[in-house]
Amino acid sequence: MRLRAAHVRVRVPATSANLGPGFDALGMALGLHDDLGVRALGSSEVRVEVEGEGAGEVPDDERHLVVRALRAALDHVGAPQTGLHLVCRNRIPHGRGLGSSAAAVVAGLLAARGLVGDPEVLGDDDVLALATELEGHPDNAAPALLGGCTLAWSADDGGAVRAVRLPVHADVAPVAIVPPQHLSTHAARGVLPAQVPHADAAWQAGRAGLLVEALGRRPDLLLDATGDRLHQGYRRSVMPESLALVDALRARGVAAVVSGAGPTVLALARRVGAPVEASGSTATGEGVGADVHATDADAAVADAFGGVRAGWRVLRLPVDPEGATVRALLD
Known part of the structure; x- marks a missing residue:
């Protein structure tokens, strides 16, 4: 060859x-x-x-x-x-x-x-x-x-x-909320237990199945569908600010999760209104890419930070x- x-x-x-x-x-x-x-x-x-x-x-x-x-x-x-x-x-x-x-x-x-x-x-x-x-x-x-x-x-x-x-419904509009600090995948995995309760595993299987339906056809179910009992809670000790933000956004009705091993928080929001400028001129932060919309999470993100983001970046990122x-x- x-x-x-x-x-x-x-x-x-x-x-x-x-x-x-x-x-x-x-x-x-x-x-x-x-x-x-x-x-x-x-x-x-x-x-x-x-x-x-x-x-x-x-x-x-x-x-x-x-x-x-x-x-x-x-x-x-x-x-x-x-x-x-x-x-x-x-x-x-x-x-x-x-x-x-x-x-x-x-x-x-x-x-x-x-x-x-x-x-x-x-x-x-x-x-x-x-x-x-x-x-x-x-x-x-x-x-x-x-x-x-x-x-x-x-x-x-x-x-x-x-x-x-x-399939991903056209209304699903991811928003990545990126903190200034790094976290290695090794550190994030190191706090996970070798075993979890059977009840948590069964609960998680149901949410994973629901997530497929929510992403593809029922974005209104995303908040329930993004619940987790297997990894995010165990990682609170190594990314307390990220999990506090997840809690705050979910309390405001936003389907927020830890992105991968963190510490970025991902909101699986829904688009609302017309596309916004990709220049980052909107209240919640930088827009990236041509297919960027305002979302139903924008006000909750702004409210959760109270106007002070201290180095966190908010990126509306299309799929x-x-x-x-x-x-x-x-x-």
Whole structure:
């Protein structure tokens, strides 16, 4: 297998996993993207340039997660390794529960697909399997790859990982409320118990099923459908401000959850009125993307903060229906 392209561009969305009760299974792609240019070099040199999120913090050599994922994909298909020049324009916040590591992994795998030039040898099933191997679980990788809302699972014997897209009602309008502080996924997972009460597990299964219905056809049920007893409460000690915000928003009727491992809070709001400007001129914060609407959570978010957000960003982010993309460049 040889490389057929020397320069590719990859775009990959932010994601929010769990969505409350769908722990390690449900995820949603959001309209906030990292853009990468990846060039194969004739030497063994590796250069990584990062603008935006993670600049000056992430590795700029072989240790960079995009490079590691790309090399794993090339090995998987038997393609030769190569020197690399990456230019990363990152908009997805790091360490905030918005899938930045999954985005990097999927970006590297898709870059390899573009360099090889044959999507059949790195199909979506292959990419999802490799991403899960690198990430440890598929809940962020699946929506980053496929777009929209996804449900991911693995075979009972620990075999193949699979994912399907779920319908999302046009009125669902996610709002990400991003704190200034980071939190590692390892720390967030470290406080979870090895076992939970049977009653909580049964309750959670019902809410997860209800969430699929609420997202697809009944957004009016989102508040009930986003209840959780398996992970968020146990994480209160490592993200008290985030869980306090979740409590405050839910008390005001907003379907708020911890986004992934946190500490970002995600409100699964409903759109109201006409689209708003994407410049961030509205009362609740920055709008990102072309499909940005006022939501029924805006007043509750403003009320919960009491006008003082102390570094928190409020981002209205449409559901990204496309997922990660790659295209070869001719230069």
